[in-house]
Amino acid sequence: MTDFTDLYTPTEEHRAFRAAVREVCEAKVAPNAAEADETGEFPKASYEALRAADFHAPHIPEEYDGVGADALATVIVIEEVARACAASSLIPAVNKLGTLPIILAGSAELRQKYLPPVASGDAMFSYCLSEPEAGSDAVSMTTRAVADGDGYLLNGVKRWITNAGLSDFYTVFAVTDPGARSKGISAFVVEKADDGVSFGAPEKKLGIKGSPTREVYFDNVRIPADRMIGAPGTGFGTAMRTLDHTRVTIAAQAVGIAQGALDYALGYVQERKQFGKAIAEFQGLQFMLADMGMKLEAARQLTYAAAAKSQRGDADLTYFGAAAKCFASDVAMEITTDAVQLLGGYGYTRDYPVERMMRDAKITQIYEGTNQVQRIVMARQLLAGLPTN
Numbered sequence: 001m002t003d004f005t006d007l008y009t010p011t012e013e014h015r016a017f018r019a020a021v022r023e024v025c026e027a028k029v030a031p032n033a034a035e036a037d038e039t040g041e042f043p044k045a046s047y048e049a050l051r052a053a054d055f056h057a058p059h060i061p062e063e064y065d066g067v068g069a070d071a072l073a074t075v076i077v078i079e080e081v082a083r084a085c086a087a088s089s090l091i092p093a094v095n096k097l098g099t100l101p102i103i104l105a106g107s108a109e110l111r112q113k114y115l116p117p118v119a120s121g122d123a124m125f126s127y128c129l130s131e132p133e134a135g136s137d138a139v140s141m142t143t144r145a146v147a148d149g150d151g152y153l154l155n156g157v158k159r160w161i162t163n164a165g166l167s168d169f170y171t172v173f174a175v176t177d178p179g180a181r182s183k184g185i186s187a188f189v190v191e192k193a194d195d196g197v198s199f200g201a202p203e204k205k206l207g208i209k210g211s212p213t214r215e216v217y218f219d220n221v222r223i224p225a226d227r228m229i230g231a232p233g234t235g236f237g238t239a240m241r242t243l244d245h246t247r248v249t250i251a252a253q254a255v256g257i258a259q260g261a262l263d264y265a266l267g268y269v270q271e272r273k274q275f276g277k278a279i280a281e282f283q284g285l286q287f288m289l290a291d292m293g294m295k296l297e298a299a300r301q302l303t304y305a306a307a308a309k310s311q312r313g314d315a316d317l318t319y320f321g322a323a324a325k326c327f328a329s330d331v332a333m334e335i336t337t338d339a340v341q342l343l344g345g346y347g348y349t350r351d352y353p354v355e356r357m358m359r360d361a362k363i364t365q366i367y368e369g370t371n372q373v374q375r376i377v378m379a380r381q382l383l384a385g386l387p388t389n
Helices: 012-039 044-052 071-084 086-105 108-120 178-184 235-271 283-312 317-348 354-363 371-383
Strands: 125-128 144-148 151-162 169-175 185-191 197-199 213-224
Touching: 012 044, 012 071, 012 086, 012 354, 044 086, 071 086, 071 235, 071 283, 086 108, 086 125, 086 151, 086 169, 086 185, 086 235, 086 354, 108 169, 125 151, 151 169, 151 185, 169 213, 169 235, 178 185, 178 235, 185 213, 185 235, 235 283, 235 317, 235 354, 283 317, 317 354, 317 371
Parallel strands: 125 169
Antiparallel strands: 144 151, 144 169, 151 213, 169 185, 197 213
């Protein structure tokens, strides 16, 4: 028989957490979403609101002055922020992505130095893995860190870095042993203030425009040896372990975007009248709404189950993290597209939020591993015989 203690169960504390986040987001994040999208500027007011409520990096453990939210609570925060503003949801999501390598593999000294500033909101953290010629094929990265005296000299470029230029700290993956492929990659903490660090122009993107995405350049950046995360050659393993956990947060972002679109569409179809009655009374539209709600809840449940596995560190997290991210993002793209359809011509204009949500949803199918890569990950797990139940 199934041991139900192994399943996730959102607690009363989780529900209270959701209510608190939703209150902040509806009052102080949602009002900034359209402007951030229109101007392409980071929503500072939303950041300050999240920071004031301790929702900007809730995953930081209490011993480092953080909230100590578990993986499910962190997912709930990201989901609720994304429901209001997808770009703002990358604040807690990328703070987790950037700091998790330190939490998983960093020294006590690194954790003590870099986690408290993130917990207080005095600093943000970004994650530098992708390169111009090394996206899905991250092992082919060319950024190099060469031993030099009591440290390393870092040279190279990273692309598609979320919040680059805003973040004070960066987890950077670089080759330290060129002949060892994945075993020759190490991870480092790089500071924005380090000599030789610079940034490219903001990318002109389809969506999540309020979250800056830039290249990061390293030109003979001297990194002290004690800023290496884990042992030499363990960086790629740390990167993959991190993504196992943080793909769940992308699933949460997708669920939140989809929920925002469904919420708006539900209100619209009950007010919009055609042929003498609300369009919500037409069976064809009701079928669309039913499918949207059904798929959204399936995505949410898979995401929450994956979050529980993340919290426990289950052996099948790799499979469930990939599955949650892949399924939830595909569902988000479908639901936001249908929301635009339900609003008709109005849905295609910027006067209504669903077109922004559709554009925002697309990136969830791409970053932290494209959905094609997620399907490869899942298939390999299945073929290896790893239990998934």
